[in-house]
Amino acid sequence: MVVEADFYRVRLRFKRLFADPAIFEDQKNAVRRFLSYPSPSNDQVAIYQITDNIAPIDNVGKSPDVAGTARYVHRGRVVRSEYLENVKVTLEYADFGSGLSPYDHQRLWNRQRWGRMDFNIEEFHHERLKIEIPDIPELYEMLRARADPTTLVDVELPDLLDNFFRSAVGYLETRLKQLAEREHQTIDVYVARDLLPEEKQALEKRLTRPSTQSTIYILLSKTAGSAAL
Template sequence: MVVEADFYRVRLRFKRLYADPMIFEDQKNAVRQFLKSPHLASNQVAIYQITDDISPSDNVGKSPDIAGTARYIHRGRVVRSEYLENANVTLEYADFGSGLSPDDHQRLWKRQKWGRMNFDLEEFHHEHLKIEMPAVPELYEMLRSRADPTTLVDVELPELSDNFFRSAVGYLEIRLKQLAELEHQMIDIYVARDLLPEEKAALEKRLTRPSTQSTIYIMLSKSEGTAHL
């Protein structure tokens, strides 16, 4: 099936960036938290953040030094927090059908405010892509029917740039885990390009075919606990 997705890259410049938990406590879901709006209904699960380590940088791309410590209001409390000055934050993420339009995304970022911190929106980049990938319900049903107590399949995704590839893998993982959790089952996904040579060789031998840079391995387990290679 063809899945349509919108990819975004935003670059934010903070005159003063505090260690705000809204950004740094759960970094993998920071974009989801930012895009929540009482005025726009959206399916936040459909938003997959590619940037999993938020690393502020200065104008030459280096990690800036701590500029000082100041009082900062967080959740109604006055706390003391270290801060960076003139710090840039770049975030990449994909939207696989949240209900937010590209204009909605741009409008939310153009508010230029995250919690109590103001920022300048230096870059807003958007691309729309169509990605060929397996239909999730059919893929899950195949895994479920073969699990005794586990099953392993390999899936070949299209050749994509690394950030688009990671978001496609994330989309499959989220959707498959949603279905598996309803039946108290476990899904584990392994990306061939990330595996150690001996791990990849073991999986290739088990499935009797070589992998490529676009191969992912999906394991479903009926038993409790995480499956092992």
């Protein structure tokens, strides 16, 4: 099956960036919170954030020192918070059918305000993607039928740039986990390029075929808790 997604990269410059929990707590969902998009339903994956570690940098690309502390209003309370000055934050994410158009995304970022902090947009990049992946319900049914009590398969995704590849893996993993959770089963996904050599060799031996940079391994377990490799 072919899924369509919109890939976005935004680079923001903050004159003063506080340690606001809206950005720095649960960083993997910071973009979804900014766009005011709720968690995906059981049937749909929407905003998938590729950037999982939000790391501000200065003009030369280095991690900046704390510039000072000041009062900051958070959730109606005045607190003292450390802040950075003149820093940039880059975020990458993909939209798998949230209902927001590219114009909507740009309009929301053009508000140029996150919580009580103003920012300037240095880059707003949009790219439309078409990614070929296995049919997810069919893949899940195959896994479920083979599990006794576990089963392992390998899936070859298209040869993509790393950020596009990560978004495709995230989409596939989230959809499979949504299906598994309905039946109290467990899905674990392993990316071949991220495994240690001995881990990858063990999986290749188990499935009797070599992996590539685009291989992912999917393990379904009918037992409670996460399964181990």
